[in-house]
Amino acid sequence: xxxxxxxxxxxxxxxxxxxxxxxxxxxxxxxxxxxxxxxxxxxxxxxxxxxxxxxxxxxxxxxxxxxxxxxxxxxxxxxxxxxxxxxxxxxxxxxxxxxxxxxxxxxxxxxxxxxxxxxxxxxxxxxxxxxxxxxxxxxxxxxxxxxxxxxxxxxxxxxxxxxxxxxxxxxxxxxxxxxxxxxxxxxxxxxxxxxxxxxxxxxxxxxxxxxxx
Numbered sequence: 001x002x003x004x005x006x007x008x009x010x011x012x013x014x015x016x017x018x019x020x021x022x023x024x025x026x027x028x029x030x031x032x033x034x035x036x037x038x039x040x041x042x043x044x045x046x047x048x049x050x051x052x053x054x055x056x057x058x059x060x061x062x063x064x065x066x067x068x069x070x071x072x073x074x075x076x077x078x079x080x081x082x083x084x085x086x087x088x089x090x091x092x093x094x095x096x097x098x099x100x101x102x103x104x105x106x107x108x109x110x111x112x113x114x115x116x117x118x119x120x121x122x123x124x125x126x127x128x129x130x131x132x133x134x135x136x137x138x139x140x141x142x143x144x145x146x147x148x149x150x151x152x153x154x155x156x157x158x159x160x161x162x163x164x165x166x167x168x169x170x171x172x173x174x175x176x177x178x179x180x181x182x183x184x185x186x187x188x189x190x191x192x193x194x195x196x197x198x199x200x201x202x203x204x205x206x207x208x209x210x211x212x213x
Contacts, residue, residue, distance in 0.1 A: 049087065101145070103139070110130045124185070124191060154168065
C-alpha cells in the first residue's frame with residue numbers, strides 16, 4: 001500500500017508542488033501521515049521477520065518520495081524493536097531444539113528440576129538425569145557436535161542475511177551460556193558431587209570458540 005501511494009503521488013498531477021492545497025488536506029495527503037498510519041496498523045500483524053523486511057522495503061521506497069527524515073527514523077526504530085522481539089521469540093524456541101540436538105537438552109532440563117528441589121547436601125550426581133553416566137554421555141554427544149553445530153540455517157524462513165546471522169549467533173551464544181552454567185556448577189564438589197570430572201573436556205572459552213556459525 002505504501003509503495004502504491006508513492007507511485008500515485010509521482011504520477012498524479014494533483015500532487016504537483018504548484019497545485020494549491022489547504023494545509024489540513026496536505027497533511028492528510030502527505031507520505032508522513034499515511035506511512036505512520038499504515039506502519040502502525042501493520043506492526044501488530046507482523047508475525048515473521050520477513051514481514052518486517054517487507055515494511056522496511058516499503059519505507060525505503062517512500063524515502064525516495066517526500067517522506068521526511070524524522071519520520072523515517074521513527075518508523076525504522078519501531079521496526080527495529082519489532083524485529084528484536086520476533087528474534088527473541090524465535091531464538092528461545094530454536095535454542096531448546098538445538099540443545100536437544102547437541103545433547104545438552106536433557107542436562108539442562110534435569111538441572112532445572114534439580115534447582116527446584118535442591119536442599120542442603122543434595123548433589124547433582126545423585127539426581128536423575130544428572131548422574132555420572134548421564135552427564136558423561138550427554139557431554140560426549142555435545143563435544144561431538146562442536147565442529148558442526150546443529151544450528152538451523154533459516155535460509156527458507158529469514159530472507160534478510162543480517163537478521164539470519166543475528167538469530168543464529170544468538171542461539172549459539174545461548175547454547176554456550178548453558179554449557180558454561182553446567183560446567184561451572186559440576187565442578188563444585190558440594191553441588192556436583194561427581195567422583196570423576198574428566199568428562200568435562202572443554203573449558204567454556206573453548207566451547208565459545210568452537211560452537212560458532
